[in-house]
Amino acid sequence: MLRSLLIFPALLAVAAGAILTTPSHAAMPGLKPGKVVLESMGPMTFAGSGVLLLGDPKAATVYAINTEDVASEGKLPEFDNLGATLTDALKLSGELKIGDIAVNPETGNLFVSISTDGATKLVRIGKDGKIGELDLDQIEHARKVMPNAPKDAPVTQRGRTRNPRDESITDVAFFDGKVLVTGVAAKDSPSQVLEFPYPFGDNTVTTSVEIFHAAHGRVEDATIRTFVPMSIGGEPTLLAGFTCTPLVRFPIAKLGAEEKVRGTTVAELGNRNQPIDMVVYEKGGATFVLMNNTARGVMKITTDGISEREGLTDPVKGGGTAGQPFETIAGLDNVLQMDRLDENHAVLLTGTDGSWALKQIELP
Secondary structure, eight states: OBOOOSOOGGGHHHHTTOOOSSOOOSOOTTOEEEOOOOOSOOOEEEOSTTEEEEEEGGGTEEEEEEOOOOOOSSOOOOBSOHHHHHHHHHTOOSOOEEEEEEEOTTTOOEEEEEEETTEEEEEEEOTTSOEEEOOOSSEEEEEEEOTTOOOSSOEEETTEEEOGGGGSOOEEEEETTEEEEEEEOSSSSOEEEEEEETTTOSOOEEEEEEEEETTTTEEEOOOEEEEEEEEETTEEEEEEEETTOEEEEEEGGGBTTBSEEEOEEEEEOOSSOOEEEEEEEEETTEEEEEEEESSSOEEEEEOTTTTTOOOOOSOOOTTOOEESOEEEOTTOOSEEEEEEOSSSEEEEEEEETTEEEEEEEEOO
16 A cells, blocks of 8 residues: 655655644544444555545545544554554454554554454554554544445456455555545456545546556556555656556556556566555665565665666566566565655564564665
């Protein structure tokens, strides 16, 4: 899912780690109090002023939720067994599942989505070590239902059964006062990018996307799994990761200007793999993308020369890699979720279902 960025001017104060110790709890424009019932755990990110953007794929809905988060003293704690910690702190009794994590860049506090006893909840872990559930019964929020969402029903293709509704929202981002959402649509070109005003206007711009998938040697309507908006060669760009694992750039100006856009495949990072999160950061005067994956570890990808790269057009066979240079970071295994903690650090959820650890690393 989308992770903190350094690039767009409107976000520089937040991305650089500016701390707002006393955010206003006055009514947020465009948000109204009411009950939020989450049906599933999807991607999360912050839009500023303590407002959490949260995708609920089962409901095909994106929420903007005013967390009224306040900064606290201390350092975000680490846990060897986050599941046991949450179960004890929140007095949970049922089976626990953890979804996404998102750091509020204004406070440094961490928000976690969980599912237990048939309910999806949001949990705040403060820098002071306090853990609490966000009360969603009467909370300021706005909601946006995704157009063209797939039906909530299993579909069998090529001997595999899946519910495309679960992929109606694969990632969400906030930039330049707008919201970007990726996911699967119920139409001939199923991979789409949606753009709409924050905190949610009716004028939604929908663009279908396609890529040259080097590992498969063909053009495909593949679904974006994770992305970051960033400046590449001075041009606002959506850098996207796909299953099996092409890395593709799309000029944001083309999204909405054309009905269907083919991206430029700047790297093939290996087959039988799915990217999970991407974090953009600067180190030593250079810009890098850190990406965790289901099967190929955590990759540090340089952006040097990425704007001039024409893109791959030939097949890359045998699980090979090509294009933009990268390195796999040793010692970072089973990273399930990731977000940028501050200018120099990231927070990681590691392990396997039922056995999670929460830890911090220096950005490599």
